Amino acid sequence: NPWVALAYLVAGVFFILALRGLSSPATSRAGNRNGMIGMLIAVVTVIVTHDIANIVEILIAIAIGGLIGFTIARKIAMTQMPELVAGFHSLVGMAAVLVGLAAWMNPGAFGILDAEGQILTVSRIELGLGIAIGAITFSGSVIAFLKLSGRMGGKPIMLPGRHVINLGTLAAIIALIAAYAMSATAGPGEGWMIIAVAVLAFAIGFLLIIPIGGADMPVVVSMLNSYSGWAAAAMGFTLGNTAMIITGALVGSSGAILSYIMCRAMNRSFISVIAGGFGADDSAAGGG
């Protein structure tokens, strides 16, 4: 259906206008409205063009989430904004993990099976990456939320040998995704690989954020934002959905640039923040 792709393209254009609009005070409110319009187009398109039997359940799910989100947004104090955004990121990360697991459990419905009834190799890689990035976004955002809200000390927690641990965990995640992609079958028997990817990714999200001091947290929140975009894009590749690919890429790259801009404004080293306190010296430690 060409109209679906066209509608997703229009939604993507609205998202671009939203990001652009938020760059200057004069256009910022129109920008936010454009974002809402884009999201409405994307959601309505998928509901209208998909053969959906359980529309009531879906509308209830949207209503529950909408009510919770709206209430939180109304009640939160202005000073709590950064922690709120961090909390919201964790939801996107978890949603990406759930969508990935759903696609893995029900691959036939997503059209990602090959002639022999196995999940396509490229889809396995996309699934693995999407779940891993989503899980990192989730646990990293939870830690950022806890630090910003003062529920966890703002001081960097420096584990001995943390770079070795982080690199080892990252290597294990990549190796597991590769092993999953190359295994002869991709059914329930290989499920432990996907679960292990998720668990290790949850762990590395935690490990990457605990060494970062409270002062650097806004940059981290923006970086996690970028990760949530990449997770959405990876899921978009799995589903062959251009709305998710375009928007995920937009969010991923603009979030990374925004964290870079924020780092520069704060005179921080971008690499040291994203690598989880890599090369963090006394000055960075004192920032907490």
Added chain:
Amino acid sequence: MDFISVLSIFVLACFVGYYVVWSVTPALHTPLMAVTNAISSVIIVGALIASAEAGSATAKWLGLAAVVLASINIFGGFAVTERMLAMYKKKDSK
């Protein structure tokens, strides 16, 4: 769609994202982050597809849970951005 067309779309969108935010004024860093966060809940599209497909009850419930999470983010994210921007506007008019 074949992988290369999808990849082309992805790469071009990355470049758009790269260039679109460079000129942001520092005062708008937090609202921009909030709106980017709201937009990233486009993952709801995947969640809706997952929750609508028959074949696996577990997958459907995972999809519905993802729809709830993404909806919190959509409504909360845009509403909170609107609130922040309203505050800036008040400051300007004083």
